[in-house]
Amino acid sequence: MNALELLRQSPVMPVIVIKNLDTAVGLARALVAGGVRSLEITLRSNVALEAIQLISDAVPDALVGVGTIRDAKQFDAAVRAGAKFAVSPGLTPGIARAAQEADIPFLPGVATASESMIASDCGFTVQKLFPAQAVGGVALLKALYGPLPDIRFCPTGGVNAQNARDYLELPNVECVGGSWLTPESAVTKQDWSAITKLAREACLLIQRR
Numbered sequence: 693m694n695a696l697e698l699l700r701q702s703p704v705m706p707v708i709v710i711k712n713l714d715t716a717v718g719l720a721r722a723l724v725a726g727g728v729r730s731l732e733i734t735l736r737s738n739v740a741l742e743a744i745q746l747i748s749d750a751v752p753d754a755l756v757g758v759g760t761i762r763d764a765k766q767f768d769a770a771v772r773a774g775a776k777f778a779v780s781p782g783l784t785p786g787i788a789r790a791a792q793e794a795d796i797p798f799l800p801g802v803a804t805a806s807e808s809m810i811a812s813d814c815g816f817t818v819q820k821l822f823p824a825q826a827v828g829g830v831a832l833l834k835a836l837y838g839p840l841p842d843i844r845f846c847p848t849g850g851v852n853a854q855n856a857r858d859y860l861e862l863p864n865v866e867c868v869g870g871s872w873l874t875p876e877s878a879v880t881k882q883d884w885s886a887i888t889k890l891a892r893e894a895c896l897l898i899q900r901r
C-alpha cells in the first residue's frame with residue numbers, strides 16, 4: 693500500500709493517544725466497528741509502542757500506524773513494533789532517510805509551500821498539513837493547489853466534525869486527521885459504543901466528492 697492508498701482507506705484518520713494499555717484493544721475495535729480502519733497511534737505516551745503491537749495482534753482488521761515521529765530512532769522502533777504507516781508533525785533529514793529506507797507509507801508534516809516542496813523533493817508527495825486550521829486551513833490548501841497540484845494532503849490539527857467536509861471537498865485533500873473521534877472522557881469510561889457512533893457519524897457526515 694502506498695501513502696495515497698492509505699489515505700483512501702477512510703475519510704478520517706483518528707489521531708489517538710493511548711495512556712492506558714487496557715483501553716487499546718477496545719478502542720481500536722470500537723473505531724473499526726464504526727468503519728474507521730487506519731489508526732494513528734501517537735508516540736505521546738510511554739505505552740504507545742506496546743499499544744501498536746497489541747492492536748496489530750488483536751485487531752487484524754485495523755491498519756495500525758504511528759504518529760508524532762520526531763526522529764529516525766522512533767521511526768525504526770515503531771516499524772519494529774509493527775506500525776504499517778508513519779506520520780510526523782514535520783520532517784527532518786534523519787526522518788526522511790529512515791522513511792526512505794522503511795517500506796511503509798510515510799506522511800511528513802508541512803505548513804508552507806517551501807516545506808511541501810522539500811518533502812516532495814525527498815519523495816513524499818502525500819503530506820500532512822499541520823497544524824491545519826492554525827496555518828491557514830482551507831484557504832491555504834486552495835492556494836497551494838495552484839503551484840503544487842500534484843501534492844495530496846491530510847489536514848490535521850483543528851479539524852473536526854463541523855469543518856471536515858470543507859476540507860474533503862478540496863481536490864488536493866484525500867483524508868483528514870483529528871482527535872475528535874476519541875474523546876478522553878469516553879476512552880476513560882471505556883464507552884466503546886460512543887466511539888463507534890462517532891466513527892460512524894464521521895464516515896457518514898463526510899461525503900466524498
Ligand SMILES: O=C(O)C(=O)C[C@H](O)[C@H](O)COP(=O)(O)O
Pocket residue numbers: 707734736759760761779780781822848849850851869870871872
Ligand atoms: O501528535 C501529532 O503527531 C500531531 O501532529 C498532533 C495531532 O495532529 C493533533 O493533536 C491533532 O489535532 P486535533 O484534532 O486538533 O486534536
